[in-house]
Amino acid sequence: MSDEMIASVLVTGSSRGIGLELVKTFLKRSKPPQHVFATCKNPTGAQELIDLDKKHSNLHIIQLDTTNQESVKAAYNEVKEILNGRGLTMVINNAGINCGLSLEMPSYEQMMMSYKTNTVGPLIVTEEFIPLLKQATQEGPKDKMCCSKASVINITSELGSLSKIPNVFLSFPAIPYSCSKAALNMLTRLQAETYKKDGILFVAIHPGWVQTDMGGPQELKKFSEKHENVIVIRLDSTDSASINATVKQVEKHLNGKNLDLLINNAGVLNPQSLETQTAEDMLQVYNINVVGPMLVTQAFHHLLKRYGEESNAKSAIIHISSLLGSIEGVPKMFSSFPVISYRCSKAALNMLACCHAVGYKQDGIISLAIHPGWVRTDMGGSQALLSKEESVGEIMKIISSLNETQSGTFVDYKGIHTPW
Numbered sequence: 001m002s003d004e005m006i007a008s009v010l011v012t013g014s015s016r017g018i019g020l021e022l023v024k025t026f027l028k029r030s031k032p033p034q035h036v037f038a039t040c041k042n043p044t045g046a047q048e049l050i051d052l053d054k055k056h057s058n059l060h061i062i063q064l065d066t067t068n069q070e071s072v073k074a075a076y077n078e079v080k081e082i083l084n085g086r087g088l089t090m091v092i093n094n095a096g097i098n099c100g101l102s103l104e105m106p107s108y109e110q111m112m113m114s115y116k117t118n119t120v121g122p123l124i125v126t127e128e129f130i131p132l133l134k135q136a137t138q139e140g141p142k143d144k145m146c147c148s149k150a151s152v153i154n155i156t157s158e159l160g161s162l163s164k165i166p167n168v169f170l171s172f173p174a175i176p177y178s179c180s181k182a183a184l185n186m187l188t189r190l191q192a193e194t195y196k197k198d199g200i201l202f203v204a205i206h207p208g209w210v211q212t213d214m215g216g217p218q219e220l221k222k223f224s225e226k227h228e229n230v231i232v233i234r235l236d237s238t239d240s241a242s243i244n245a246t247v248k249q250v251e252k253h254l255n256g257k258n259l260d261l262l263i264n265n266a267g268v269l270n271p272q273s274l275e276t277q278t279a280e281d282m283l284q285v286y287n288i289n290v291v292g293p294m295l296v297t298q299a300f301h302h303l304l305k306r307y308g309e310e311s312n313a314k315s316a317i318i319h320i321s322s323l324l325g326s327i328e329g330v331p332k333m334f335s336s337f338p339v340i341s342y343r344c345s346k347a348a349l350n351m352l353a354c355c356h357a358v359g360y361k362q363d364g365i366i367s368l369a370i371h372p373g374w375v376r377t378d379m380g381g382s383q384a385l386l387s388k389e390e391s392v393g394e395i396m397k398i399i400s401s402l403n404e405t406q407s408g409t410f411v412d413y414k415g416i417h418t419p420w
């Protein structure tokens, strides 16, 4: 596809993620389209699009909720007016939702909402814009179907592929999403048949597993593809429904076996000083750094307990804490790291680790808090002293020689006792 070929393109769901990237990429081309219609549900909230609009006169931000026929019709009228007698070359049906992952059969609402957004949305958007697409076929190359003449791209997903189900279902049990994308694939084939005579090209594209709000972390997926004992499961540690769904998936993978180690690693740091600290941030950080580990541990407790009962060995909970949660360490280190919500949350996490140590002792479960050192991650920054490999290498040594005497302690990555 050469640069001069796309005269105009419309993208749905372009406020963020893949849709926003598509818009940016079209605008960056050496010969960009004369019109890029970036459509989204809520244009006033799409700040990145608004910023782009200031630099690109060929960009048009248009309100379009793909589940609302009135909104689709209004968008059509606006686009038609801007095109001023010309056709529309390309429609990209990108807007989509994923209601989450669960092995439980979904609710009526989840099924209907997914179908409405991921299947019916692309249908009504395409049907509305067909007159402009047909017109574009009269303006583009005469002989063949191609993107530069008139085309509709439906952004689908490999989770809609029936033949891939046995491999991907346990890792990505997104039932409403998968069904709606399978239906979108069928729709694409039927549209292709229907509009063949008009010369409009239809194609369904799986964009890959992408780091967006919907896609999550890709590095982990690549890693899991190389190691069959690594299973990627989505978990929001502050959401009970997400935790319960994760427990069910873990149980299914364990297939009757139990869990011997739980590492509560998820955490956030918002650099707020005594002057800037807000109540909202204080609660949010506490929710992620303390309530999350509490809920996750509660949900996995039965599997950790059963491990001890059935194997006569100890299971363990590791809470990844921080030296900044050490109250005794405050006088020495406060001025270098005056991060209030983070410090308070990690002090509370240490308390939780102790409560688990005492409360779950009779269940044969060890619990301790570990300070991983100052590590070069997004949170630690580039000036930090340790690489991730150095820190994790040392933590693994602690884990491999864990025993009951360490339960209820707070140690650093070298296993040295850290003051409370």
Ligand SMILES: NC(=O)c1ccc[n+]([C@@H]2O[C@H](COP(=O)([O-])OP(=O)(O)OC[C@H]3O[C@@H](n4cnc5c(N)ncnc54)[C@H](OP(=O)(O)O)[C@@H]3O)[C@@H](O)[C@H]2O)c1
Binding pocket: 012, 013, 014, 015, 016, 017, 018, 019, 040, 041, 042, 064, 065, 066, 067, 093, 094, 095, 096, 097, 117, 121, 155, 156, 157, 158, 206, 207, 208, 209, 210, 211, 212, 213, 214, 215, 216
């Ligand atoms: N990310 C992946 O790994 C992956 C993999 C396979 C397929 N896909 C597909 O790629 C497409 C884009 O996904 P993404 O990862 O970029 O997701 P995302 O970051 O969650 O963005 C989804 C976009 O769709 C919009 N949207 C949702 N419902 C809409 C509606 N009724 N009307 C208009 N816009 C609506 C959202 O708008 P608001 O901001 O207003 O909510 C947002 O702009 C989806 O069709 C998805 O199924 C993604």
